Amino acid sequence: MTVYVTQENPRADIVSATKWGELKPLSSPTDQVHINPERMVKQVKKKLAGFNDDDFLLAMGDPAIIGISFAIAAHFNEGRVAMLKWDKLERMYYEVLVNIFEQD
Numbered sequence: 153m154t155v156y157v158t159q160e161n162p163r164a165d166i167v168s169a170t171k172w173g174e175l176k177p178l179s180s181p182t183d184q185v186h187i188n189p190e191r192m193v194k195q196v197k198k199k200l201a202g203f204n205d206d207d208f209l210l211a212m213g214d215p216a217i218i219g220i221s222f223a224i225a226a227h228f229n230e231g232r233v234a235m236l237k238w239d240k241l242e243r244m245y246y247e248v249l250v251n252i253f254e255q256d
Contacts, residue, residue, distance in 0.1 A: 153206045155236065156199070158221045159183065159213025169236055169245055172208050178221055185216040192217065196224050203228045208247070210236045226252050 153173030157166065160177040169175060178196050185192050196217075203225045211218045225233045231253035236245040 153208075155208045155210050156203070156221065156225070157210045157212055158218045161212055164212060166210065166212070169208075169210055172236060172245070172247075173206075175210075179213070179217050181213070183214070183217065185214060185220070189216075189220075193220055193224070196221050200224050200228055205229065205232060205234070208234045208236050210245075226250075 155169050155173045155175050157169075157175055157177045159179045160181050162181060166175065176199065178199050179192065183192065200221070207225075207229075209221055209225055211221075222233060222235075232249070232251050235248045235250065237248045238245055
């Protein structure tokens with residue numbers, strides 16, 4: 153089980169997310185999508201190549217990097233993406249499971 157952190161933030165305490173797996177950043181705090189979007193897509197694809205039902209995304213940082221990461225994770229896992237959502241009132245993470253191909 154791996155928790156893929158969309159963008160590292162050295163000031164954020166996300167240690168409690170290790171309950172769901174090893175933390176692995178997809179991008180550094182200084183990455184800028186607008187400078188070279190193709191490089192960012194290639195980098196995230198490489199890191200998420202094995203993304204599966206046992207893994208999670210932890211969305212942090214640049215919304216563009218978050219969007220790219222979600223799209224790539226969904227691509228590699230047949231539309232299924234598990235995310236960790238921070239609840240600031242409860243001060244804990246919750247699992248959010250999304251299937252973009254699910255039909256009513």
